[in-house]
Amino acid sequence: MKTFSQTRQFKEMPPCLRQSMAVAVVERCDGTPDDITKDDRNRSGFVRSIRHIFPDRWDNYETKTSMDRINEMRNRVMRHLFVIAAMVAIVSVFAACNQNENESDDTEDHVVSVETSEATIGDLVVEKTLYGQVQPAATTPVMVPNSGEITELNVANGDTVEENASLLTIKTAAGSRNIRASTAGNIAQLDAEEGDRVSGSDPVMVISNVDPMIITASVTTDIRQLLEKGTTYTVTIGEQDYDAELTERSAMPGDKGLYPIKATINPNPDDAETVLTGMTATMHIPEKRVSDAIIVPTESVVTGRGDPFVYVVENSKAVKTDVVIRETKSKKTAVKGVIQDGDHVVVNGLLTLSDGASVNVVKERDDS
Structure with a gap:
């Protein structure tokens, strides 16, 4: 019985197609021409076809034993495993070195720039505020005796005048009349100009006693x-x-x-x-009034993280120091605790600070 490779259809195929058929046959046999031994060739017509397709390669491997193939495969797998293990070890060493270097750099180079202010001892006064309006102590209206026309005006709003100073001249039916200041003060509420007619019933201006x-x-x-x-x-x-x-x-x-x-x-x-x-x-x-208290800027007191505290700078380190708030106003706070008069507390740069952090004081503020 002819195998497929001995048939006329197979021989008339183009070489590239016959090669593809051979690869397909090999894959069906779960191996390559090199892996098929003498004992495997009688399994099916596929094996016999391969022998006719690759007669020269088949003869070279006929004498290989199964143990030889097993040893060769084991050695090949071991070599691959060794290479993979070596690569993993090298990558792990490099990663660990880089991590240690980064941690060392962070520890050595992380210095926080801060601004500080000096704690002082004194009294803190809490105040109420109320709003009022500035007014003159007294106001004196300037009147004219009769209605008439202003022929001369000697002052303007805001002018300061002395008592008996000439303010204006008015022409009435009875003749011209000079109007003088009855008191010293500032001119206000003057709306008339030269040439205007004014009435004797309304003030021409007001003199304010300021x-x-x-x-x-x-x-x-x-x-x-x-x-x-x-x-x-x-x-x-x-x-x-x-x-x-x-x-x-x-x-x-x-x-x-x-x-x-x-x-x-x-x-x-x-x-x-x-x-x-x-x-x-x-x-x-x-x-x-809170007397004899340690006064610090209100912005230096950290709240909302448990007990209130401040950071005191000692030997270029931020030392977390707990305090008790006695009284607070907008800019200053009275506290008590181990903090002392003259200590330098951090007022700017608090968000990135922790206890014992290295600091660089870039500015010393005067909040007294």
Whole structure:
């Protein structure tokens, strides 16, 4: 019986197709021509076909024993396993070295740049604030005796005049009349110009007495209890602070249930242009005082992570120091604990700090 490789159809196939058929046959036999021994060739017609297709290669391997093939395969597998194990070991060593170097660099090079401020000992005063309006101590209206035309105007709003100074000249049916100041002060509420007609029933202008100036405000019952008549309080007008003496503290509330108060200030003549009628004044009223306390900037106190603490810089290290908050205001906090007067606490750079971290102080702030 002819095998397929001996048939006319196989011999008439192109060489490339016959080669492909041979590969397919070999794969069906679970091996390569080199792996097929003398004992395997009688398994099927596939084996006999291979012998006819590869007669020269078949004869070279006829004498190979099964043990030889097993040893050769085992040696080949062992060599592959050894190469793979060696590669894994080398990669592991390099990874460990790189990790150690990175950890060493992080430990040695991680220095946090911070800003510090000095802790001081003193009193912390907690204040209430109230808002009032600057007004002149007195206002004097300037009137004309009869209706007429202004023929001469000698002042303008904001001018400072002395008593008996000439303010304007008015022409009436009875003749011209010169109007003079009855008191010293500042000119205000002047709306007329030369050539205008004015009435004798309305003031032409007002002279404001600005020495002293009055601050008026209305306060609640709680704030009224903090105020004492004759006491001097700090008042801020614009960006300037002034001493204001409380001169009135009404015992009767107004229409809105608030109590009217008045305080007087005596601004310098140089402040005549900065302290004007109608400006807002902020009065600072002490509410509570903490005496002989360690004062630190409020931003240096870390809260929300358990007990409050600060970082004190010692020998270029950040030392976590627990504190007890006695009182806090917007910019300063009174604390107690092992922190001492003169210690330098971190105020900027807190987010990346930990206890014992190396620090570099780039700025020493003066928050006193």
